[in-house]
Amino acid sequence: MFRDGLMSGKKVLVTGGGSGLGRSFALRQAELGAEIVICGRRQAVLDETAQDLLRAGAPSVDIFSCDIRDAAAIDEMFDAIWAKGPLTGLINNAAGNFVARTERLSPKAMDAVLNIVLHGSLYCTTAAGRRWIEGGQPGTVLSVVSSAATSGRAFTVPSAAAKAGVLAMTKSLAVEWGPYNIRTVAVAPGLFPTEGAWGNLRPDGSDKIPQAMEVPLRRLGDHSEIANLVAYLMSDEAGYISGECVTIDGGRDLLGGGGSGILGFFDFTDAQWETARKGKG
Numbered sequence: 001m002f003r004d005g006l007m008s009g010k011k012v013l014v015t016g017g018g019s020g021l022g023r024s025f026a027l028r029q030a031e032l033g034a035e036i037v038i039c040g041r042r043q044a045v046l047d048e049t050a051q052d053l054l055r056a057g058a059p060s061v062d063i064f065s066c067d068i069r070d071a072a073a074i075d076e077m078f079d080a081i082w083a084k085g086p087l088t089g090l091i092n093n094a095a096g097n098f099v100a101r102t103e104r105l106s107p108k109a110m111d112a113v114l115n116i117v118l119h120g121s122l123y124c125t126t127a128a129g130r131r132w133i134e135g136g137q138p139g140t141v142l143s144v145v146s147s148a149a150t151s152g153r154a155f156t157v158p159s160a161a162a163k164a165g166v167l168a169m170t171k172s173l174a175v176e177w178g179p180y181n182i183r184t185v186a187v188a189p190g191l192f193p194t195e196g197a198w199g200n201l202r203p204d205g206s207d208k209i210p211q212a213m214e215v216p217l218r219r220l221g222d223h224s225e226i227a228n229l230v231a232y233l234m235s236d237e238a239g240y241i242s243g244e245c246v247t248i249d250g251g252r253d254l255l256g257g258g259g260s261g262i263l264g265f266f267d268f269t270d271a272q273w274e275t276a277r278k279g280k281g
């Protein structure tokens with residue numbers, strides 16, 4: 001689909017790149033010749049993915065055990081990255097989410113999601129942007145949001161609110177940082193099976209995927225489909241795209257908007273919500 005070496009000369013940090021979609025984004029860009037940096041909280045997961053990235057063809061791989069809720073830890077990570085050479089791109093992918101009745105959320109529960117998705121993305125974006133601006137270097141920030149950023153989504157309110165904030169950040173910085181040749185873009189995935197999303201958003205633990213029935217294309221997304229989209233947006237071929245959010249969901253958002261996938265939750269019993277909470281993560 002792409003010419004060989006499309007991403008040669010690029011160096012991209014993928015937050016949460018050790019697993020899930022982030023791992024797929026990192027692998028695809030490694031195949032296309034990019035140097036890769038990944039971060040996450042679980043060292044063992046990062047170690048294993050680093051080996052896969054080298055096998056996929058990344059000229060170099062660096063890993064950082066870093067919780068993106070911690071601004072100081074992020075700054076340390078960016079200093080260490082820059083010491084070896086600047087990034088050309090950042091992918092804000094790491095996220096946390098779970099289904100719950102909003103009126104029952106504790107402040108800690110709200111913060112658990114907001115601090116990863118909104119604060120973490122903003123901390124990483126400014127850490128990269130300020131270094132690019134100081135160094136007079138161009139850069140690209142791609143943030144992974146969801147259609148909830150525009151449509152909202154019941155029972156995942158902290159995530160929807162945080163993703164809306166990240167989308168607003170993307171559009172705002174496309175203007176503010178455009179003169180520095182820094183592009184900011186977003187993708188809004190539909191349903192792509194991953195351990196994290198399935199573990200946290202299928203609270204009954206069911207193996208069935210009724211959500212697929214709410215996708216006009218009648219199937220879930222394949223990781224290769226979104227990884228190719230992300231590779232394109234991170235490449236110079238997309239050099240005139242900024243401030244844009246590309247939805248990749250098989251038409252799901254147009255069918256159900258913020259309502260798709262959640263109807264069953266209106267009839268959840270207290271016992272089912274309790275199971276959902278226990279089964280988290």
Ligand SMILES: CCCCCCCCCCC/C=C/C(=O)SCCNC(=O)CCNC(=O)[C@H](O)C(C)(C)COP(=O)(O)OP(=O)(O)OC[C@H]1O[C@@H](n2cnc3c(N)ncnc32)[C@H](O)[C@@H]1OP(=O)(O)O
Nearest residue numbers: 095096097098100106108109112146196197201202261277
């Ligand atoms: C099946 C139908 C689906 C319909 C919806 C479809 C939507 C599709 C589009 C979705 C868009 C976004 C998708 C994603 O983001 S997928 C990524 C999901 N991945 C993850 O969540 C992985 C990372 N997750 C985590 O790290 C954790 O889950 C968490 C976010 C909770 C953070 O972990 P942390 O260790 O910091 O937090 P704690 O476990 O200490 O908990 C902190 C407080 O939060 C409360 N909590 C946790 N889980 C729940 C829950 N399920 N219900 C209510 N409250 C919860 C916990 O009790 C703590 O608060 P308190 O101390 O006050 O009790």
Ligand SMILES: NC(=O)C1=CN([C@@H]2O[C@H](COP(=O)(O)OP(=O)(O)OC[C@H]3O[C@@H](n4cnc5c(N)ncnc54)[C@H](OP(=O)(O)O)[C@@H]3O)[C@@H](O)[C@H]2O)C=CC1
Nearest residue numbers: 016019020021040041042067068094095191192194196197
């Ligand atoms: N999968 C889907 O269907 C959809 C996904 N999305 C979005 O796509 C992105 C990827 O989702 P997905 O792959 O499913 O999620 P996963 O939960 O599978 O992966 C999340 C990754 O983020 C890392 N992470 C989580 N919290 C932190 C933190 N505090 N600091 C550093 N890293 C962290 C995790 O690693 P560790 O636990 O080791 O820290 C993990 O590698 C997210 O932004 C999500 O909101 C949007 C819509 C649908």
